[in-house]
Every structure is written in C-alpha cells, then in structure tokens.
Amino acid sequence: MAVGPTTEPTTTAPAAPTEAPAAPSTPAIPTEHPNEAPRLTPVELVPGKALYRSVLPGVMQVPADLLLAMGRKSSLWPMTFGLACCAIEMIATYMSHYDLDRFGIVPWPSPRQSDVMIVAGTVTKKMAPAVKLLYEQMPNPKWVISMGACATNGGPYTRYDRVLQGVDNVIPVDVYVPGCPPRPEALMDSFIALQELIMEERGSIG
C-alpha cells in the first residue's frame, strides 16, 4: 500500500481525502434487474473521511478491522474441493483464460491453510461426513461458497435419496452460485460478492 501524502498533524481538519489505494469498494452498486435483490452494502467512501490517516511521516492509522478485512479478502485461498462437473468449470476459472490469480485466489490442497471452501459438485450422503470433517479442519476465519445447483439444493439429482439436498445441510454456506455448471464469470462474481461480504462483516469476526 502506498503511503498517501503527509498532512500537518496540527490542523483540526482530518487528513485530505486520498484515493483509497486498494479498496475496490464503490458507492452504492446499482442493481440492473428490477427483481434482483439489493447487493450487500459496500464500504462507503465518505468524502472528507479517508480510510486511513497519516499521523506522522511513515506512520499511518487505519481501523484494525478494516485492515484485517482488506487483507483477508485480497488473498482468499480456496481449498480444492472439486467433487463433480462444477470442478471442471472451477479449474477453468483458475486457468489463464478467466484468471482468478489476479484476485489473489490461489487453489490450495490442504484444508489447514485455506480460507474458503468451494463446494463444487453434488454432495452425496456417503461424502457428507468427509465434507463436514474438512470444514472443521479449516481454521477461522473461513467461508464457504456453494457452487452449482447440486451443492445448493441437490440440483438435477434432488429426487434421489442418496444425494444430500444441498450442502447447507452439513455446513454453513456464505455464497450460493446458481448454474449447472455456473459459468466462470459467475464464479468470479461470487468471489467478488464474498469479498464484499468480508468487508461488510469486518467488525463482527475476530
């Protein structure tokens, strides 16, 4: 993060408004479709009240939760948990055509060092205990993206009794992505929505 211009500490006015260097938040994302649910409230950039303040040369003052949230959302490492067909679209999203690495998202095989679990594919009742175990092995803070129709509610296989009708029967889910399989752009959109969610709940998680 570049340090903004220094200000005189004696002035009563707060520091001059600076461009937020790495915050992707924009004021009030408009929704395009009349029936679309409103987006999560983004971090509002109030003019005159910057995100950080430079107190002395080389020292800046940032709210801690903001800093932590910005750090967490910029470097989400998903655990590679591709179960079925959605895994192929997830891999295609990681690859060079729809690059996810530019968001800081690096697929990581170990649950102990990953932040987000993308449940990509159908969860069967035979697999459900493994899903729960893997979720519990991830350290906090952790999030879950339920990718595809099968992980959301069973998808096309919902009438079969060996299929879990939605992964939210065993683990809590933060973002649901519809589609069978969702396009890579939809998965990128879900990551952006997750980033906004992380910024929004930044005071409430440790």
Place this chain on the structure above:
Amino acid sequence: MTAELHPQHDFEFETQDIFVNMGPQHPSTHGVFRMVLEIDGEVVRNVVPYIGYLHRGAEKLCETMDYRQGIGFMDRTEYLAAFNAELSFVMAVEKLMDIEVPERSQWIRMILCELNRLSSHFMFTGAFGVDVGVFGTAFTYSFRERETIQDLFEEVTGDRMMYAYFRPGGLAWDVTENFVQRVHEVLKSVRQGIKDMDGLLTDNEIFRARTQGVGVISAEDAIDWGMSGPSLRASGVPLDIRRDEPYLRYSEIDFDVITGANGDVFDRYHCRVREMRESVKIVEQCLERLTQGPILPDRMPRMLRTPPGEVYLRTEAPRGEYGVYMVSNGGNRPWRLKVRSACLSNLQALRDMTIGHYVADAVIILGSIDIVLSEVDR
C-alpha cells in the same frame, strides 16, 4: 525390502505395514475417489479402492424422465466427453424406434464427438502432467486449447459443458453458418496445442523415467478385467469400436487404431496423444464430406414412444466403451437404463497394476487410467 536399505546390518528389521488413506479429498485423485494403500516402507502391498462418493442415481432418475429429458443426465454422467455420452443414449433410442438419422446430422455428430475426444484428451494430458509433477504448466497449456474448443461448442450448442444438443433422430438445431470455417480455425490451434503438449512431456527424460515400465498390465489381464479404450489399446489389444462395430459413418473414414507395446503408464499416455492426432484427421475428413440437408428426419413424432424391446448400444468414448443398455416396455420412458461405464471397468484393474510399485507410482497409475468419477459412480 527395508533390509536392503541398511546393508551393513545382518538381521531383518521388524517393520509393520501401514495403511495410508488417499482421498476422498486429495489433490491427485481426480475427484472423489478414495484408496487405502497398505505400504511396506514405500512399496505398495495392497490397494483397496472405495468409490461411490459421487453416486447420484442417474439410472434411477432416467427411469422417470422422457427420452429427451434423459439426455441431460447423460451429459452429467461423463462431463468431459458429454457428446459421446449423449450419442450412446440417443442412438439407443433411435435403434429401438428404428429411426434413420439424416446424413448431415451424422457428419456433424462425428465432428462434435471427435472434438470432444480432443478436449477430453487435453484434460487428461493436463491432469496427468499435474500428477507426474509438472505442477501447473501442462494444465495451463491444455486448458488454453480446451477453451478454444469450448468456445466452438458454445457457439453451436449454447453451453460450455452440458450440451444436450443431440436428439433422437438428429440434432436439436442446425449448426452456425460459419461452422466449417470455425472448425478449421479450432483445428489449427489444436494442432499447435498437441505439439506443445507433446513437446512438453513425451520426450522429457524425467517423464520417461517415471512412467516407463510402471503399472504394466498384460493384454490377457486387461481383457479379463474388461478394460477398454486407450488403456486397453496401450497393452496391445486393437479393440476400437469405431473400427470393429462402426456406427455413424466411421466406416467411410480412414483412421488408424493406435496401440501400444508394453501396457505401461507411458504407453497409455502416448496412445492418447497419438489418438489426438487421429481425431484431427477424422475431423478434417468429416468436414470435407459434410453435406447440406435436413438434420431431423421428416416425420419425427412429438412424443417419443419406443416399442417394447431392449438394446445395448456401445460407442467409443474417450475413456473406453461407453454403453447404454436400454430396456423399454413401450412408453415414453425407459424401463431400465444402464450405463456401462468404461471407467468402472478400467478401475477394477488398478489393484493389479499398482501392487509392487511405490506410492508415487500409485498416483500416476491412477492418473493414467484417466477416470472421471461421475462415470464410475453414475
């Protein structure tokens, strides 16, 4: 085995075999597959595979679906070679109802199936490269080519992966007007891609040292285990359904059946790479012979009712023999639909191939069989 590591001792170490569980979540098990390896030091003594973590009941659900609704389930059964899966299903219905498919549809079906074989083999070389240790390079190259092919599929069918484009009798709608030119562009890019993948892996000294002589299965064993596809042909058995029991218009096309000599991991990989070149040849010949004309026969009923009967229709999918056994008792739904999965039969031979090799070899042997778990578990 462990006594050889310490030759200065003249007594045998008392060691215990340990059980290592690989999967169901594992970066190299290609999906939710679990195997328990019983290892002595680093040598595998026994392998117990566990499957069924993706059993979704496609066969049961197809019994409640119309013949056109069931096509979507077949796509999801083999999602990397969806056109081949749809083809078996749709041809089974056509055989039962005795429908004649127009020529243009047959050529287009062949082109799309062979392009799908190419994209599936690209996925294999990428994933196999990851197994062998080329961690990202092979994967990135192969997905670049897959995206080229998937763009073409998206222009024709509207979807990147689950096409649902074949219908009993022909196709759902005709292809785009610039189809032939687009396929030529895709083939140009694919030829370069095959050269890239070949150059990256095939003559690489480390790759050859890791894969040659590993995971050998003889022709008799492979036949007895019911293997099919490139995994069987690598052991020297020239069984290719496109040549032995031709369907569509494969009897009019000139292509070679690729076999290997040793039946090891390298041969299974190399057969697939050479098959990719054959597929390019097949697509070129089909493009020359593509005719104009209707894509559905004149009198297609709106509600498809099959007469009572049964048929076992097999086609050559990229992984082997993908068979659809359809039993009908008259009506618009199948009475029983069984999907004969190539990967399930190929996977049965895993134990014989892996015993006596190292744990790292177990990973590449599994990768060389090229399984897709949703086909194994259906």
Place this chain on the structure above:
Amino acid sequence: MTTEDTAPAPDLSATIWAEVDRALSGVTVEPEAGVLDLIVHIPRNEVVRGLRALKNDAALHFNYLRCLTAVDNEADGIDVVYHLYSIDKKHNLTVKTTLPVDDLRVDTATTVWRAANWLERETAEMFGVRFNNHPDPRTLLMPEDMDDTFPLRKDHPLAEIQVLQGEGLAFPGDAAGNEEGA
C-alpha cells in the same frame, strides 16, 4: 422387457445361434432375436456353467464381459443380464437369466471373468440380488451402512424435495402426494 416370440420359429439364421446352440449343448437355452445382438435365456442354476462354456469354446471364444446388470420386472422377477463379446471373432451375445422375486440368488461369474467382480457388487446392492461365492460381497456405491434398501427396484420411491422457505409453498402435483414428477 423381452418381446414374446409371436412367430413359431424366429429367424436366427443371420446370427450366431447355431454355434451358440452347439456350445451350450448341455444347458437349457432359449434364443431370441434382439435389436442388435442375439439374446439367449438360460435358467439360473445353469447360467454360470453356460457362461464358462461360452468363454472356453474355441469357435466362439467370448473372452470379454462387456456388461453385467439386472432389470427389475416387478412381479416377473429380476432378470440378470450379461453382455459378452469376443475380441478376436468380433461377435456379441446377450445372456439373460430370470430370478424369482422370492429367491434372488445366482452363482457368481467372477470365476469366469474377473471383470464381473465390481459389476456384481453393484448389481447386488442396487437390486438385492445375492451372488453366491462372490469373493468380496461389500457395497460398492452405497455407503456401508445403507445396504438394506435397494434403490433400483421399482418399489423404491424417489426422495421428497425439501421445501426450505415459505409455509404452504406447494409444487404442482404435491396435493396428490405424487412422487414421480418428471
């Protein structure tokens, strides 16, 4: 379901029936002309003997088991179906055997082809058919603790869709408790 032979003698001259008949000389066998392949029906206590004869016969040499599955015909019992292929002679055969509803046992074919191993495990857990002397009779696709119901039987119902939001939200056909929605 198999078709009834309406003609007194179906025309099987184009198929390999003559050779199959000779190979299965000690076994009760009944032919039928299928859409693609010849179908033969063998009673269940002789079926493995017949399969072994078909494999070992020099002219037929069915060394490749393509597929092994079962069909639930409700009251008529469960048919176990074997699809055979000969790699060098390039011909196909379908062998069917019928098991009565109250006694679903048949001998295992793993002694003839090793490929039958997992295929029989799957058929056993899907239909409840017991293959005698199977070397590894565990479940294949089902979880180990769910082996008491058989999903592919016709009387096994589909699952109810979970209704998650909205009290009284009804799906079409729910009033009649219809399970077989398309």
